Amino acid sequence: MDVVSQLQKQFIDFSSSLYREGYVDDQFSQLHKLQDESSPDFVVEVASLFFDDAEKLINSMARALEQPCVDFKQVDSHVHQLKGSSSSIGALRVKNVCIAFRSFCDAQNREGCMRCLQQVSHEYTMLKSKLQTLFRMEQQILAAGGSVPLE
């Protein structure tokens, strides 16, 4: 097998693992459908947007939860935002944690929220690194002269 085919195979394996392990869901592949000649880096752009957005939100959430008097409404809105973002990009695990997070917010459960925050943060970090790896692999394939295989 030449280099390109090898890289492509690796990419496919990695990509399938992401789906299998629930890091991303169908929405993520929907995003790939929107990528065309007019917006060749659509997915990467959206992902970067998400990363920025998520980081900001997580930081905000953390700050809000550190307050002695937690403004759960605020936290809830942040979580809501994060949920929306993650569902738009198809970040399944993050979204699921957000759902749980929201219920804790409604219950005004600080510990629960803290735990969820940690979980969210952890999931987010994992997702980020995975996606970055994925994008790197895409770049490698394109650099080697091949084309990125679709699902």
Place this chain on the structure above:
Amino acid sequence: MESCNCIEPQWPADELLMKYQYISDFFIALAYFSIPLELIYFVKKSAVFPYRWVLVQFGAFIVLCGATHLINLWTFNMHSRTVAIVMTTAKVLTAVVSCATALMLVHIIPDLLSVKTRELFLKNKAAELDREMGLIRTQEETGRHVRMLTHEIRSTLDRHTILKTTLVELGRTLALEECALWMPTRTGLELQLSYTLRQQNPVGYTVPIQLPVINQVFSSNHAVKISPNCPVARLRPLAGKYMPGEVVAVRVPLLHLSNFQINDWPELSTKRYALMVLMLPSDSARQWHVHELELVEVVADQVAVALSHAAILEESMRARDLLMQQNIALDSARREAETAIRARNDFLAVMNHEMRTPMHAIIALSSLLQETELTPEQRLMVETILKSSNLLATLINDVLDLSRLEDGSLQLQIGTFNLHAVFREVLNLIKPIASVKKLLVALNLAPDLPEYAVGDEKRLMQTLLNVVGNAVKFTKEGNISITGFVAKSESLRDSRAPEFFPVPIENHFYLRVQVRDSGSGISPQDIPNLFTKFAQNQAIALRNSSGSGLGLAICKRFVNLMEGHIWIESEGLGKGCTAIFIVKLGIPEHSNDSNLSFIPKMPVHGQTNFPGLKVLVMDENGVSRSVTKGLLLHLGCDVMTVSSVEECFQVVSHEHQVVFMDVCVPGIDGYEVAVHIHDKFTRRHERPLIVALTGSTDNLTKDNCMRVGMDGVILKPVSLEKMRSVLSDLLEHRVLFESM
């Protein structure tokens, strides 16, 4: 006298001897002088003489000898010294010349002798050439004779003339005494004398064919010398006193017409031969020469060829005569048939009208009569009259129909019709009768059967009705099933219909209908008669009074006209039967189906792209905003995004055709926007369509959206396909409420 120098010869006293010697010498000298003169004279006369020098020498020799003898004359007497000297000189010269001549002759004489030899050789050669020329001349003569004979023989195609001419010409060419031809008899066991040269009418002599001499002749293709005493040669009483002339016999192959095969010429062993016998004149010393025998052989071959040609000609003439007779017979038969058809057509044309009119009158009046007041007896009678006349009317119609069908004057009326409707109608017609007899009728049409077809609707229905009617008629209880489907090529061919070769063509399909009943069945030996006119099964006739026996025959005609086939299968009496027919129908064009409703096969496919559609997206969440924007961009829309309600208020204008707004942010009342937009754009056609994007799935949201006048609600996340269909539905219907 002193001693003189003169020699004194010894003079004998014998003077007589002297005198004789004197005279002889004189004559010798004379001869010696005259011989060269003669030689010179004759050589001068002759043109060719190669040895002149020799002649001169010889002449000199002779002259000198003569001179010597002449001078001798003077020496008998006293002679002077001069004379002696002359004498001596002469003698010396003579000696020289004669020696020279002698030497020369040694060389010359062999030459002269060889001349003689050459002359002899040339004479022999000349004789030989003469002989050869004689031979060539003879051969040429023979060739000329053969050509002439062949010409004569081949100039006619008449058998007798050929043979007669052969004999005559041969007799003339070879100067024969008699020439005869023996032909084999029909049995092939004897040879019969058929033709002779001299005798006018040969009596039918026959000889058995197995004679050794005949076998000998037949076994070789050369002319064979035979004894004049053998039976074939003893044709006439001996004319001459001594020896009968030599006889030669040759075989003439008779090529029989049936022996001709293109690939291999007939074998010699199976040939029949005739015998030709030629006799030289008796008492002549003539013998058969080789060239004459060759002539005979060649002629025999030519005769064989000519005879075979004549035979072929006879055969072809006979065949032609036969064909002409047959032709005439066929012609007259055809004319008779035509006359018969015309007569029948005339009859039918007349009867058609003439028969129907009274029939109708009877039927009409009887039905009218039925309506009046009648006694039960009268009613019974009238009913019987009506039934019988109906039957008669049907019979007349059937007969006329059938005859028109047979004529070939019936033509199908082709049109587009609803195939399914035909089946349904037949079913409806038959249902009442079937239900009276308590029979279950089931119709089963294949899903791939086209709803519309091109063909003769009336006749198809007639056929179907007839077949189904028969099924109902002959079934006392049970069920009847009618199936109709499109026949594929394997099912088109039926082992019972080997002459039916359906050819699948474009735009046409073969409809196969099977009507199975659980009725009385038909025994296998009656099946062939079912489709013949008027042939009615005895059992059937007993059971039913109706049915003219023409129904199936007519169906068969219709089905044949529709390029199909109809047949009946039954396992036996009491086991029910299945009637099957296949007809060819056309597939109607879709383009002229405007007035026909047809089942839509696929759901209406919406637009795939919305170029230039101006859309406004309002979403606080950056990620989902960009995702939605990407979606709409991909679909070709002109997208503007706002991230807040205020911005939305500012930006929204009548140019925007659709506004997507995210309403799942708590605290933000996207509904306000909708209300605002409604207020802003009072006229409906200016107002952009408002669609809410929400992640919540409860009915409350939906109700709220509806309440504030939103045109649609979509559940997030939106896939590409969903967005596409949403937009197309939206634009088409201007309202969309997805069930959630």
